[in-house]
Amino acid sequence: PGAVGVDAEHSQANILVAAPIHYQTFLDSPVSPSRLPQLQLAISSGAPLSAPVAHHFCQQHHTGILELYGSTETGGIAYRRWDNVGQPPAFALFPYIEIAPDSASGELIVASPAISQNIRPTADDPWYATGDIVTFVSGGDKIFNIVGRDSHIIKAGGKRISASQLEEDLKKIPQ
Secondary structure (H helix, E strand, C coil): HHHHHHHHCCCCCCEEECCCCHHHHHHCCCCCHHHHHCEEEEECCCCCCHHHHHHHHHHHHCCEEEEEEECCCCCEEEEEEEEECCCCCCCEEEECCCCCCCHHHHEEEEEEECCEEEEECCCCCEEEEEEEEEEEECCCCCCCEEEEEEECEEEEECCEEEEEHHHHHHHHCCC
8 A cells, every 4th residue: 555545544634635646546545435534625736637536536535626726836726626527627716816808718817916926027017828728618707617738838847838938048048
């Protein structure tokens, strides 16, 4: 058994906070749901949670998973709650998040008090392009699904890097 299984077996915790890979580890380990009898809520962040893992975990442990969407640069942007459903639920923006008017279809561009000042083009530019392509659910601009990623965005070490900007920076290095 892995360390996750050993620790969980002896824990009295009722909330689990983990990255998606840990949920897969729980499913692959011999930890039975009866060994986590007090589990009431599971929280996932750090990477996308796959539908099969979320669905199987929810069924096996009889609890939902609250998935948080955001990044190191932005902090929390949105959330969704997985229950025993077949289809991935949509994300709901946190109330303090604003979306740029041109985010109606295409790349999600947000403003938030949690966005790092170091990544803004100028001090008075509140917008941050996430690199994620979204579609908003009809009936509002606060509920969305992620449908893809801008091919010019690379995620490395938990940070989003513009491939175009990286290319320009590399060209400036003397040879």
